[in-house]
Amino acid sequence: MVIAVVIPRFPLLVALLAAKIPRDRPVALGPQPGDPQVVGLCTGAAQKHGVIPGIRVGEALSRCPELELVSPDLEGVAKASEKLLERLEAMGAAVEAVEVGVACFESRGLERLHGGLDRLLRRLPSALPVGAGGRIGVAPSRFPALQAGREATTRAPLVLQKREVGHFLSPLPVGRLASALGRDGDSDAESTPDDPLDAKTVAMLESLGIRTLGQVAMLPRQAVLDRLGLAGVRAWRLARGEDDRRLRPRTPPDPIESSVSFPEPVGALPALQSAAKMLIYQITAIANARGRAIRRVGFRAQLADNASWSRSLTLREPSTDPERIASAALPNLETIAAPVLELTVRADASTVASGRQISINDTDPGERRRRTGEALRHVQAAYGDEALLRAIEVEPHTRLPERRWVLAPFDI
Amino acid sequence: MGTRTLRYLAEPQPIDVETDGHDTPVAVMISGRRHPVDCIREEWLIQDQWWTDVPVAQRCIDLVLEGGRQLEIRRQRHEWTTSKKISGR
Numbered sequence: 001m002v003i004a005v006v007i008p009r010f011p012l013l014v015a016l017l018a019a020k021i022p023r024d025r026p027v028a029l030g031p032q033p034g035d036p037q038v039v040g041l042c043t044g045a046a047q048k049h050g051v052i053p054g055i056r057v058g059e060a061l062s063r064c065p066e067l068e069l070v071s072p073d074l075e076g077v078a079k080a081s082e083k084l085l086e087r088l089e090a091m092g093a094a095v096e097a098v099e100v101g102v103a104c105f106e107s108r109g110l111e112r113l114h115g116g117l118d119r120l121l122r123r124l125p126s127a128l129p130v131g132a133g134g135r136i137g138v139a140p141s142r143f144p145a146l147q148a149g150r151e152a153t154t155r156a157p158l159v160l161q162k163r164e165v166g167h168f169l170s171p172l173p174v175g176r177l178a179s180a181l182g183r184d185g186d187s188d189a190e191s192t193p194d195d196p197l198d199a200k201t202v203a204m205l206e207s208l209g210i211r212t213l214g215q216v217a218m219l220p221r222q223a224v225l226d227r228l229g230l231a232g233v234r235a236w237r238l239a240r241g242e243d244d245r246r247l248r249p250r251t252p253p254d255p256i257e258s259s260v261s262f263p264e265p266v267g268a269l270p271a272l273q274s275a276a277k278m279l280i281y282q283i284t285a286i287a288n289a290r291g292r293a294i295r296r297v298g299f300r301a302q303l304a305d306n307a308s309w310s311r312s313l314t315l316r317e318p319s320t321d322p323e324r325i326a327s328a329a330l331p332n333l334e335t336i337a338a339p340v341l342e343l344t345v346r347a348d349a350s351t352v353a354s355g356r357q358i359s360i361n362d363t364d365p366g367e368r369r370r371r372t373g374e375a376l377r378h379v380q381a382a383y384g385d386e387a388l389l390r391a392i393e394v395e396p397h398t399r400l401p402e403r404r405w406v407l408a409p410f411d412i
Numbered sequence: 413m414g415t416r417t418l419r420y421l422a423e424p425q426p427i428d429v430e431t432d433g434h435d436t437p438v439a440v441m442i443s444g445r446r447h448p449v450d451c452i453r454e455e456w457l458i459q460d461q462w463w464t465d466v467p468v469a470q471r472c473i474d475l476v477l478e479g480g481r482q483l484e485i486r487r488q489r490h491e492w493t494t495s496k497k498i499s500g501r
């Protein structure tokens with residue numbers, strides 16, 4: 001069985017906790033500096049007044065004049081999410097982090113460890129943050145388990161047997177296929193590589209009158225394949241409760257952290273870049289000393305206006321070369337929109353420096369495209385837009401050789 | 413993101429060409445060195461874009477330099493160009 005843990009509105013809960021605001025007040029996440037002026041996740045009290053994620057701040061305030069906006073605490077969310085995963089891993093689970101506040105894991109090994117599924121499910125709430133409204137779903141595979149986690153109440157886990165899955169999924173909205181979590185109504189939500197359909201396809205299905213997973217499951221497979229391709233067939237199979245995707249448990253990170261506090265807020269980019277470079281040199285030295293290589297690097301900044309900023313990047317190959325990491329990471333600092341009080345660099349050094357091996361198995365095309373895209377983004381980040389160009393044949397029959405091909409910007 | 417423009421893949425590069433009294437190339441300058449022309453393999457005229465404000469009328473010459481190197485040069489009005497990336501040897 002797969003166990004899914006879902007904590008709804010996790011980033012909002014973290015922000016409420018940081019701002020010491022009760023959950024029953026009408027509150028919404030405000031926009032981050034430089035972002036579009038729309039509200040993010042909101043409390044139930046705010047939703048009762050008609051505030052929904054994605055509407056403009058002005059409209060939200062006119063619908064609910066007593067609405068309070070809180071700044072998203074990205075640093076706090078990352079820490080809280082990591083803590084949740086660590087507590088699940090401390091129970092012995094090999095956890096796949098689906099997104100912040102959502103994780104799933106196989107129960108098979110744990111059942112023996114804890115004396116059966118019932119005992120495991122009784123102990124599991126103790127690993128979840130108190131008062132966060134964590135929900136637990138259990139099903140034979142990943143997609144139904146995530147949906148069960150979303151539909152469960154905070155009082156008891158929702159356990160689905162194999163024969164119950166189809167009946168359970170049938171009334172759920174088709175939007176759940178655009179996001180494994182079913183972030184319905186959250187216009188900011190982006191689909192992930194695991195989501196079989198994009199929001200546009202879901203809208204198209206809804207315009208055709210297909211509004212539930214049950215209706216998707218009733219469609220002929222051939223028709224789905226013809227109209228929506230292989231992604232559609234995957235969605236069709238998920239709607240029938242057939243999810244053969246194995247969980248991808250994460251390797252527990254081996255974090256290295258280094259930070260610098262400024263006596264006064266610093267807004268000058270060269271100063272921030274120098275500080276970040278110094279921190280990168282420090283963390284690579286620590287990683288080297290441990291015989292480890294760095295795979296992921298995250299930057300967090302505490303801003304002068306009480307907001308925080310964070311960016312993370314995954315290197316194509318684990319590295320301990322500070323210059324290489326700096327060239328990939330430093331351009332990200334340009335997006336900091338306010339003076340910085342404290343800058344932190346956190347790296348995951350869970351890769352053994354000498355143990356990097358290529359895979360024998362051929363990776364699937366989607367994974368190859370994702371990796372290639374990631375590598376290209378690194379090149380663009382390091383060397384600018386002009387570093388990657390696409391040659392396009394524009395006048396194949398011209399007598400002037402130089403007019404046959406042009407170099408156009410390469411958009412990833 | 414700023415404005416991004418297209419550019420041609422093989423923009424012609426200016427090249428210094430030494431000619432005789434009949435406007436026939438006798439040497440080209442590559443990286444500051446004079447390379448005498450051994451022979452002219454072919455010569456032709458390209459007339460294109462005549463319907464635009466910037467018509468193209470180019471005299472193209474495919475020549476061989478002493479030492480065996482082949483080079484195609486073109487002349488439009490009084491300027492000599494080549495599409496090849498040129499460098500000294």
